[in-house]
Amino acid sequence: MDNLRLLSASTVLFFQILLLTKIRSQPLMDNVDQQRSNFHTDMKIDKMKTLLNDFEDRLEKMTLQLKTVQANKDSLYGKYDDLMRMYSTGETPEDETIDTICSRHPELIMQTSNDCHTYYNCSGDTVLFGRGPMYNVWPSKYKHECHYPLVFSTETLQCENYTDVDCGSRFLPTWACLYFRNQCMGSHCTPCDVTFPNCENKSDGLWPQPSKGFSPWYMICENNRTLRTGQCPNDEEWSATSFPYNGECVHIFAIPSDYDSNGLLPSCKGKVDGNYQYKERCDAFYKCENGMASAIKCPQNTIFDSVKRSCEVGGMCS
Incomplete structure (x- = not known):
């Protein structure tokens, strides 16, 4: 009876401890759940911040590109306005008049009247660098010349590949030596036709x-x-x-x-069809067929046998 009473008391004590443990651990579990929820929330916020920053960077780059395009467009329109104003007054740029015209139209960029590879640019000094005193005859610092094989485009107002430009009646050079910048002007320079x-x-x-x-x-x-x-x-x-x-x-x-005369393939004129030995070497031969000669290399470890007229291992080549 005493044992039964003791067992009952122990059982009651066990459940009391279990209940107390659960009651005390519940806040801890709730705290863990809350921290997990906060962690996931923070991750979502960080991800949203990253996406937002990326979007702002792309937007800033696009805005900069649009500003650049607009600036180029405004500049191009300004150059065309200068061109129209000049034409309206009857002015025609030539080598003899371009300096005066550029003083009144500093934004002017346009073709020369005769050549497709030259143009006038009133906004700065020419990029034409010479190789001798003859470059002093270049008519103006405002006259420019494209690099071969580029030519001047009246659409883009810059040098473009010749395949993308309609030169009309203007002279279109095909040889680099027809470009002034490539000509040999000094006594010790390499002739243009050697370089080009x-x-x-x-x-x-x-x-x-x-x-x-x-x-x-x-x-x-x-x-x-x-x-x-x-x-x-x-x-x-x-x-x-x-x-x-x-x-x-x-x-x-x-x-x-x-x-x-420096070639080493002999002529087959007057020779019957067949294989013939090179006088310079034994590891090859030339074949005559219908008066035409062709060079043939012997396989490795064979030589042309002058008697059998074929490549042989240990062949006899005279």
Whole structure:
């Protein structure tokens, strides 16, 4: 009976402790829930602040871009207004009159009357830098010249690619040496045609540079203009120098001697079809077919057998 009473008392005490623990822990749990809610709220606020800052940055950049566009537009309109006022008074800019005209129209930018690659700019000194005393003949600090192959656009009032400009009746130069800035004016400067080989009257593609003679130097032509120049690389398979020939870089053993005396591909004129040995080397041969010669390299570890007339391992090459 005493044991039963003791058990009952212990049970009551246990539940009292459990109830007390729950009562005391409830505020702590409520505090944790509140902190979790505050944490998520703070995260949302921080995210909104970040998005808002990004939006403000983009808005500021767009506003700056719009101001720049508007400023350029106002400047362009101002230049056109100057141009219209000048035309209304019957003034026509020429090299002899441009200094006087610029004094009255400081914002004027316009084409020259004859050339598509030159223009007048009354807002500042010319950017044309010379290479000798002959540049003293340049008529005015207000006359400018585009860089090759750019020409002056009457729409944008600046130098643009020649493909984007209608020059009308104005002279459109295709060779860089027709630009004043590229001409050799001194006694010790490099001639212009050496620096800028001429592609006029040549079809599009790769050509030898005329001033270099028989050499690896080439030029790339397009629309009668020289796009770029360069030097043919060595042919690694043939271990030989390459040269411009028929629109591509070709090793010297594939360049016919009939084309240039420096070429090492013999002529097949008067020869029957077949394979023939180069006198300069045994690891290759040239093939004659219908009077045309072609260069052929022997496979690795073989040489051209002058008797069998084919590439052989251990072949006999005379």
